[in-house]
Amino acid sequence: MRIVLDAMGGDFAPAVTIAGAVWAARELSEVEIILVGREEVIRQELAKHGTRGLSSPIVHASQVIEMTDKPAIAVKAKPDSSMVVGMRMLKRGEADAFVSMGNTGGVYAAALFQLGRIPGIRRPALSTIYPARTRPIFLLDMGANTDCKPEYLLQFALMGSAYAERVLGIDHPRVGIVSTGEEEGKGSTLVLESYELIKKSGLNFVGNLEGKDIPAGRADVVVTDGFTGNVIIKLSEGIASQLADLIEEEIKSHPISALGGLLAKPAFAKVKRRLDYSEYGGAPLLGVDGVVIIGHGRSNAKAVKTALRVAARAVEQQIVAAIREGIAALSPATEEVDRPEELDVDKILAGREGKGV
Amino acid sequence: MRIVLDAMGGDFAPAVTIAGAVWAARELSEVEIILVGREEVIRQELAKHGTRGLSSPIVHASQVIEMTDKPAIAVKAKPDSSMVVGMRMLKRGEADAFVSMGNTGGVYAAALFQLGRIPGIRRPALSTIYPARTRPIFLLDMGANTDCKPEYLLQFALMGSAYAERVLGIDHPRVGIVSTGEEEGKGSTLVLESYELIKKSGLNFVGNLEGKDIPAGRADVVVTDGFTGNVIIKLSEGIASQLADLIEEEIKSHPISALGGLLAKPAFAKVKRRLDYSEYGGAPLLGVDGVVIIGHGRSNAKAVKTALRVAARAVEQQIVAAIREGIAALSPATEEVDRPEELDVDKILAGREGKGV
Numbered sequence: 189m190r191i192v193l194d195a196m197g198g199d200f201a202p203a204v205t206i207a208g209a210v211w212a213a214r215e216l217s218e219v220e221i222i223l224v225g226r227e228e229v230i231r232q233e234l235a236k237h238g239t240r241g242l243s244s245p246i247v248h249a250s251q252v253i254e255m256t257d258k259p260a261i262a263v264k265a266k267p268d269s270s271m272v273v274g275m276r277m278l279k280r281g282e283a284d285a286f287v288s289m290g291n292t293g294g295v296y297a298a299a300l301f302q303l304g305r306i307p308g309i310r311r312p313a314l315s316t317i318y319p320a321r322t323r324p325i326f327l328l329d330m331g332a333n334t335d336c337k338p339e340y341l342l343q344f345a346l347m348g349s350a351y352a353e354r355v356l357g358i359d360h361p362r363v364g365i366v367s368t369g370e371e372e373g374k375g376s377t378l379v380l381e382s383y384e385l386i387k388k389s390g391l392n393f394v395g396n397l398e399g400k401d402i403p404a405g406r407a408d409v410v411v412t413d414g415f416t417g418n419v420i421i422k423l424s425e426g427i428a429s430q431l432a433d434l435i436e437e438e439i440k441s442h443p444i445s446a447l448g449g450l451l452a453k454p455a456f457a458k459v460k461r462r463l464d465y466s467e468y469g470g471a472p473l474l475g476v477d478g479v480v481i482i483g484h485g486r487s488n489a490k491a492v493k494t495a496l497r498v499a500a501r502a503v504e505q506q507i508v509a510a511i512r513e514g515i516a517a518l519s520p521a522t523e524e525v526d527r528p529e530e531l532d533v534d535k536i537l538a539g540r541e542g543k544g545v
Numbered sequence: 546m547r548i549v550l551d552a553m554g555g556d557f558a559p560a561v562t563i564a565g566a567v568w569a570a571r572e573l574s575e576v577e578i579i580l581v582g583r584e585e586v587i588r589q590e591l592a593k594h595g596t597r598g599l600s601s602p603i604v605h606a607s608q609v610i611e612m613t614d615k616p617a618i619a620v621k622a623k624p625d626s627s628m629v630v631g632m633r634m635l636k637r638g639e640a641d642a643f644v645s646m647g648n649t650g651g652v653y654a655a656a657l658f659q660l661g662r663i664p665g666i667r668r669p670a671l672s673t674i675y676p677a678r679t680r681p682i683f684l685l686d687m688g689a690n691t692d693c694k695p696e697y698l699l700q701f702a703l704m705g706s707a708y709a710e711r712v713l714g715i716d717h718p719r720v721g722i723v724s725t726g727e728e729e730g731k732g733s734t735l736v737l738e739s740y741e742l743i744k745k746s747g748l749n750f751v752g753n754l755e756g757k758d759i760p761a762g763r764a765d766v767v768v769t770d771g772f773t774g775n776v777i778i779k780l781s782e783g784i785a786s787q788l789a790d791l792i793e794e795e796i797k798s799h800p801i802s803a804l805g806g807l808l809a810k811p812a813f814a815k816v817k818r819r820l821d822y823s824e825y826g827g828a829p830l831l832g833v834d835g836v837v838i839i840g841h842g843r844s845n846a847k848a849v850k851t852a853l854r855v856a857a858r859a860v861e862q863q864i865v866a867a868i869r870e871g872i873a874a875l876s877p878a879t880e881e882v883d884r885p886e887e888l889d890v891d892k893i894l895a896g897r898e899g900k901g902v
Contacts, residue, residue, distance in 0.1 A: 321791070334725055334733040334734075366776060368775040375691060376692050376772045377691075377692050379691075398776075398779045399776040399777065399782070400782055403783045403786075404787060414725070415725060415732065415733045415736075415773070416772070418755075419723060419725070419756040419773060420780060421756065422755045423759060423760070423780060426757030426758070427781055427785065430677075430678050431784075431785065431816075434678070434816050434819065435813070438815045438816050438819075439812040441815075442811065442812065444808050444811075445809045445812035448807065448808025448810070449805065449809050450805065451804055451808065452802045453805070454799065454802060455792070455796040455799065455802035456795070458795045459788075459791050459795050
């Protein structure tokens with residue numbers, strides 16, 4: 189199996205991408221990791237690691253899509269960027285998966301242009317692993333499609349369920365839809381119509397999820413439009429960070445609390461670890477015709493390694509074929525398919541660039 | 546000034562509503578609090594308090610709208626409920642404000658049927674006080690209108706700004722709209738169109754807010770559709786509660802951390818107090834033709850007292866007149882006004898009942 193790693197993608201690339209690749213190469217003996225990016229820089233980074241016995245081919249790409257670049261423009265303006273070159277290798281069958289910690293919108297655009305969609309798919313969805321109470325849950329769309337139709341949400345449900353079952357190893361994953369109340373009949377028009385479609389899909393549909401049900405982990409797959417998904421992710425990060433600050437502030441405001449805080453420090457560290465994204469590494473862009481895993485821009489080497497492992501598992505478990513079959517079986521609900529020229533990436537991404545999604 | 550209190554509304558009514566009313570009556574010498582509900586029960590509760598020198602008239606209402614009742618149906622089926630009777634007094638000018646800790650959808654429906662809207666208002670909005678980092682912020686709509694149009698969001702911005710300035714005492718409140726990225730041009734079609742309208746409104750508009758900007762308090766007034774607002778509120782409560790559980794679990798898992806947790810207990814209590822809704826008491830239903838304050842169903846006596854104080858301040862500061870003038874000045878943007886018969890409460894509330902909003 190060959191996995192392309194966008195060596196230039198992410199806030200700390202190429203240092204952490206190369207470190208993560210070396211780490212993954214040691215752990216995943218059956219995987220060849222192809223490093224795409226500026227050859228000289230990659231060689232310099234590789235030299236910092238002991239790479240004896242590891243084979244990691246380098247494919248030179250002279251350009252880099254920056255975190256702040258506008259996705260659709262950058263992908264067209266930089267045809268020799270690590271992202272576009274890597275994605276093209278996937279398209280040509282020179283690799284089985286593509287992994288990047290870079291500009292999320294850029295990966296979305298590059299995948300859409302190079303790979304295209306799985307037949308019948310209306311909109312590819314960005315997903316994320318959300319640290320819920322008992323175990324992480326899978327949420328999509330987390331920001332690609334700000335304006336959705338019920339058919340999109342049905343497809344998100346199907347793709348999310350397939351991914352949770354095959355790649356995350358959850359039997360009969362519970363699929364829920366974000367709404368304003370638990371009972372059927374609550375929510376926006378979009379949710380009401382999507383609910384009807386998902387209910388008839390044969391998935392293990394547990395119905396509406398309220399906001400509080402997400403951190404509580406009341407479903408394995410959380411389906412929502414990209415606007416709400418984006419607000420959920422960023423709000424969750426914001427609250428956790430504000431709460432941590434607030435607790436630290438109050439603890440430090442009195443010597444006895446401060447001592448208590450010191451003694452409880454390992455417990456806080458454990459909480460932080462349980463909420464740590466780097467344990468999950470990356471999440472797929474689902475619906476494009478290939479395995480594409482996107483990691484957090486702030487990924488460390490461990491997260492890069494984990495993202496590569498996730499990609500390997502997605503290839504092994506044939507996630508693309510599973511979605512293809514699932515969508516084909518759904519055909520009555522998805523008869524209306526947009527022609528490629530209707531897919532205006534800028535409009536889908538609503539002007540978002542970089543990690544803005 | 547006379548304020549009607551729905552003595553029967555809330556999870557712990559009438560015990561806490563009466564306790565809160567007695568407390569408020571002592572503090573707010575210029576306010577007469579009219580208790581509406583089952584007279585006998587109210588008298589029993591009043592007898593538990595020293596009420597010498599306090600004048601709190603009781604108006605009997607034989608019915609109660611329960612927390613689980615469907616709003617529009619309940620309001621029609623229970624014309625002698627404390628909610629409907631109290632709202633009718635406000636309509637007739639027998640009171641200056643109405644306060645309830647009861648079924649939120651019921652209050653919405655009763656207010657819409659009895660009071661009607663301020664001329665030009667498309668949809669009344671439910672609001673809430675959100676405990677952000679530095680000081681609480683004002684968020685609307687928090688769940689009444691799951692499907693919104695740009696004109697609604699413009700009106701929410703105007704009403705929220707007027708309330709923040711007059712009642713919360715914030716000079717030139719910063720108004721922001723929830724979106725998926727900070728820059729103009731990001732977000733759903735609804736947000737993009739609403740952005741344009743609010744930008745031209747003359748309000749102190751700070752533009753898009755990402756999810757993380759809400760707990761960080763990057764605006765004083767947070768405008769969003771009722772679907773997103775509802776998810777934001779319930780998700781925030783859910784995360785805070787999950788995080789508290791997680792921290793407790795990890796702290797208790799080791800004797801030294803447990804000791805630390807014990808020493809830091811007062812700090813945790815302070816954090817909890819800073820996030821405590823009862824400090825804010827209640828938030829207005831804005832856009833109806835009268836001062837209506839809705840408190841949390843789980844309100845304690847202090848929250849009831851605070852809600853009554855909030856109502857008194859809203860009357861003093863003439864919030865209804867301020868909104869009326871603001872909307873009249875906006876008229877070009879609000880030419881299209883729904884006829885009353887188009888306002889299907891069940892549809893607006895999307896089948897939500899009780900505290901489900």
